[in-house]
Each structure stands twice: as C-alpha cells, then as structure tokens.
Amino acid sequence: MSDNVEIRESLAGGVDEAGTGLQDFVLLLQDLVLESSDVRNFLTEMATTIAGQLSQDGNRISCGMTVIRHKRPVAVASSDPRAQSLDELQNSFGDGPCLTALRSGTPVYVPDTNSDKRWPKYLRAAGAARIGSILAVPMHLQNQAQAVVNLYSPAAHGFSQQGIDEAENLAGISAKALDLALNIAHLRDARDDLTAALKSRTVIDTAIGAIMAQNRCSRDAAFQILVKTSSHRNIKLREVASAIISSIAGEEDISTTYEE
Amino acid sequence: MEDDGILGIQRPGDDADPRNSAATRYRDGNINLTGLWTYYCGIGGNADELALDAYLHEMMELPPLQMDLIHTAIEEITAEGL
Structure with missing residues (x-):
C-alpha cells in the first residue's frame, strides 16, 4: 500500500x-x-x-x-x-x-x-x-x-x-x-490441472467399477488391486486403468465432456 | 568413527512411518500442495486439501487407501519431473 x-x-x-x-x-x-x-x-x-x-x-x-x-x-x-x-x-x-x-x-x-x-x-x-x-x-x-x-x-x-x-x-x-x-x-495452470484430473478420474472410476464387478469386491479392495498392479509393474495408475477398460470394452478413448 | 549400531537401533527405519517418507519426498521434490492434491484427486483420492496438508506435515492419519494414493501421486509427479 x-x-x-x-x-x-x-x-x-x-x-x-x-x-x-x-x-x-x-x-x-x-x-x-x-x-x-x-x-x-x-x-x-x-x-x-x-x-x-x-x-x-x-x-x-x-x-x-x-x-x-x-x-x-x-x-x-x-x-x-x-x-x-x-x-x-x-x-x-x-x-x-x-x-x-x-x-x-x-x-x-x-x-x-x-x-x-x-x-x-x-x-x-x-x-x-x-x-x-x-x-x-x-x-x-x-x-x-x-x-x-x-x-x-x-x-x-x-x-x-x-x-x-x-x-x-x-x-x-x-x-x-x-x-x-x-x-x-x-x-x-490450476484450471488445466483440474481438467486433467477430471479426465483421469473418469478413467480410474470406470476401471474401479469394472474391477468391483469382476472380483465382486468393495471399492476399497478394487482400488488396492489397481494401486498394487500399478506399483508392481511400474506403470502409472491411470494407464493401468485405461488398459483394464480397453481389455473389457475394446474402447480406447474415454473422455469427460467439460465445458470451459 | 566406529558404528556401534546404537543409532541404527534407536532411529526407526525410514519406512517405519509412511507419513515420514511421504512428507520428506514432498518437501524434497518441491511439489506444490494444490498441484499434488489435484493430481491425487485425479487418480481417485477422496481426502480434501486440508487433510492432505495435515497428513504431509505428519499431523493426521488417513485411511490406508488414501495414504497409498498420496504416495502414488507423489511418485508419479516426481517421475514426470514436474
């Protein structure tokens, strides 16, 4: 001042x-x-x-x-x-x-x-x-x-x-x-980060749902499976998630529509 | 100096407290809190930014899954060299 x-x-x-x-x-x-x-x-x-x-x-x-x-x-x-x-x-x-x-x-x-x-x-x-x-x-x-x-x-x-x-x-x-x-x-920057997070989270939540259905397990247990796979194979969590989705649906690209 | 092992016995291993290593990596990596929280939220994390801050300053416990996700987030951010 x-x-x-x-x-x-x-x-x-x-x-x-x-x-x-x-x-x-x-x-x-x-x-x-x-x-x-x-x-x-x-x-x-x-x-x-x-x-x-x-x-x-x-x-x-x-x-x-x-x-x-x-x-x-x-x-x-x-x-x-x-x-x-x-x-x-x-x-x-x-x-x-x-x-x-x-x-x-x-x-x-x-x-x-x-x-x-x-x-x-x-x-x-x-x-x-x-x-x-x-x-x-x-x-x-x-x-x-x-x-x-x-x-x-x-x-x-x-x-x-x-x-x-x-x-x-x-x-x-x-x-x-x-x-x-x-x-x-x-x-x-914060906006770009949030956009990226929103996209990533959609992929991960979808994969979690798929794991839950396949293994008949809780959300937490499904997450543990995802986290373990990611750290054992040294692949990013998001990439593991999208590999799971495409193995089930053959779908490559899942995106969240986000109005800017 | 001869290492008599006393230090080794008294000092808990670095991995003894997961908060410790997360906090250290967070500080050393020059990671910004909001950026980390956003990334962590993007991989499915559910704790809010305040809880994350408290966890990183070793003032609060979080459910095991959330701690795992925070570690994953820190690792992935560090690997990206952001």
Missing part, C-alpha cells in the same frame, strides 16, 4: 512530460498482461519496454529480470543477450548487486564497475563486458514470488538520481502488472 502512495506522490511532483511517458507505460503493460501467452513472454516484453524507457541517446540501457524459483535465482527474461549473460553470470557466482537487491528488498546502485569494491569477481567480469554501471531494483510483489529488475549501462555513472527515481517508479508499476500476470498464469 505504501508503494502506491509513493508512486502517486512522485507522479504528482514530476514533470508533465514524465507523467505522459508513465501513462503510456502503464497502458502498454496492461496490453502486455492481456496479450502475453505466458509469464516468461510477458517478462521479456516488460524488460524490453523498461530498457526502452530508460535508454537515452548514447546511453543504451539493458534490462534483465531475475526471479526466485525453487529457492534459486533464475534469469528468466531480458531485453537483450547482454543483460541475459550478465544475469546468468551473477547467479552462477551466487552474489552481486542484483541478488543483494533481491535479498534486502532495497535498490542497489553500482556507479562505477571499475572502482566499486563490493563484488570484485563479478564486477570485473561486468567491466570486461563493457558495463560501466549497474542498477538493481527489487519488485515488491504481493504474490509469493520475488523478482528484481537489473539495469546495465555501458557508461560509468550511467544513472543520474533522476534516472534512479524513474527506474524505481517503473519497477513499482511493473510489479503490479507482474502480480496480475502471475495470478492469471496461476489460475490457468
């Missing part, structure tokens, strides 16, 4: 021109949420958009996104290959400005990769890749996910105070869009 207020305050305090730019950015993100087929695709478009917003003549910014997946940082999307390889490099070291920003929840700025002493190995590699300055802005998400926006400039001191403020603004707005995209993806 406090993020919200901050963004509005800085919007109100900002110049009109910046305000219009931000409005376009918000509209663009809404389109992305609606159009993107999956979260990775969405993040790639978002990284490209953020990089475009922050780049100026002679200072082309690269943008990468790192998220925590299975307790490990993964570079999931980027505006270009340069950001991608720098993100991956940092994740392989296990430490660096972006990961620090991710863990602490506060932005980290490396004004000059040549003189900064904080992450010597990584910053030397970044310098060799002709990166002068790095800005990492964490996203505050409501989802149980963590993400950080990694910004790379070819110039040392490539981000002015105004640039840093703008990057934080963009990250704040992007976080809401990402929350939405994640929610949609989550619901879509």
Whole structure:
C-alpha cells in the first residue's frame, strides 16, 4: 500500500512530460498482461519496454529480470543477450548487486564497475563486458514470488538520481502488472490441472467399477488391486486403468465432456 | 568413527512411518500442495486439501487407501519431473 502512495506522490511532483511517458507505460503493460501467452513472454516484453524507457541517446540501457524459483535465482527474461549473460553470470557466482537487491528488498546502485569494491569477481567480469554501471531494483510483489529488475549501462555513472527515481517508479508499476500476470498464469495452470484430473478420474472410476464387478469386491479392495498392479509393474495408475477398460470394452478413448 | 549400531537401533527405519517418507519426498521434490492434491484427486483420492496438508506435515492419519494414493501421486509427479 505504501508503494502506491509513493508512486502517486512522485507522479504528482514530476514533470508533465514524465507523467505522459508513465501513462503510456502503464497502458502498454496492461496490453502486455492481456496479450502475453505466458509469464516468461510477458517478462521479456516488460524488460524490453523498461530498457526502452530508460535508454537515452548514447546511453543504451539493458534490462534483465531475475526471479526466485525453487529457492534459486533464475534469469528468466531480458531485453537483450547482454543483460541475459550478465544475469546468468551473477547467479552462477551466487552474489552481486542484483541478488543483494533481491535479498534486502532495497535498490542497489553500482556507479562505477571499475572502482566499486563490493563484488570484485563479478564486477570485473561486468567491466570486461563493457558495463560501466549497474542498477538493481527489487519488485515488491504481493504474490509469493520475488523478482528484481537489473539495469546495465555501458557508461560509468550511467544513472543520474533522476534516472534512479524513474527506474524505481517503473519497477513499482511493473510489479503490479507482474502480480496480475502471475495470478492469471496461476489460475490457468490450476484450471488445466483440474481438467486433467477430471479426465483421469473418469478413467480410474470406470476401471474401479469394472474391477468391483469382476472380483465382486468393495471399492476399497478394487482400488488396492489397481494401486498394487500399478506399483508392481511400474506403470502409472491411470494407464493401468485405461488398459483394464480397453481389455473389457475394446474402447480406447474415454473422455469427460467439460465445458470451459 | 566406529558404528556401534546404537543409532541404527534407536532411529526407526525410514519406512517405519509412511507419513515420514511421504512428507520428506514432498518437501524434497518441491511439489506444490494444490498441484499434488489435484493430481491425487485425479487418480481417485477422496481426502480434501486440508487433510492432505495435515497428513504431509505428519499431523493426521488417513485411511490406508488414501495414504497409498498420496504416495502414488507423489511418485508419479516426481517421475514426470514436474
């Protein structure tokens, strides 16, 4: 909630021109949420958009996104290959400005990769890749996910105070869009899982009925037979069930009609 | 260090409590609860998600058939590498 207020305050305090730019950015993100087929695709478009917003003549910014997946940082999307390889490099070291920003929840700025002493190995590699300055802005998400926006400039001191403020603004707005995209993806996955479960359960229940009739046994006993067969032969329960059905009826495909 | 077998005697075998191994595999496999419940329901399971959660945290017993189905679900999901 406090993020919200901050963004509005800085919007109100900002110049009109910046305000219009931000409005376009918000509209663009809404389109992305609606159009993107999956979260990775969405993040790639978002990284490209953020990089475009922050780049100026002679200072082309690269943008990468790192998220925590299975307790490990993964570079999931980027505006270009340069950001991608720098993100991956940092994740392989296990430490660096972006990961620090991710863990602490506060932005980290490396004004000059040549003189900064904080992450010597990584910053030397970044310098060799002709990166002068790095800005990492964490996203505050409501989802149980963590993400950080990694910004790379070819110039040392490539981000002015105004640039840093703008990057934080963009990250704040992007976080809401990402929350939405994640929610949609989550619901879509849950829907797909349920559809699969419904289909699978129909097959299994039918097979259970068949076993009950053949063996004159209870439902539980029929299930035990199915489970034992599956684990002894190392075949999936559902496949055993459908083999039983087709052995009786010769029917290959049983499906549940499910209106989506 | 010499193994005097005391540890082996005092510690119950991993398979002694079926809840134990299910819980361990569930945690190690990075399996998401709702996903597991959906899969388990799809192979005929009847316990609800809350009961499954409690079972996996070793706080509740379930009928033997339901435990078998949960194990089957965990095994099949792990084998699929989801």
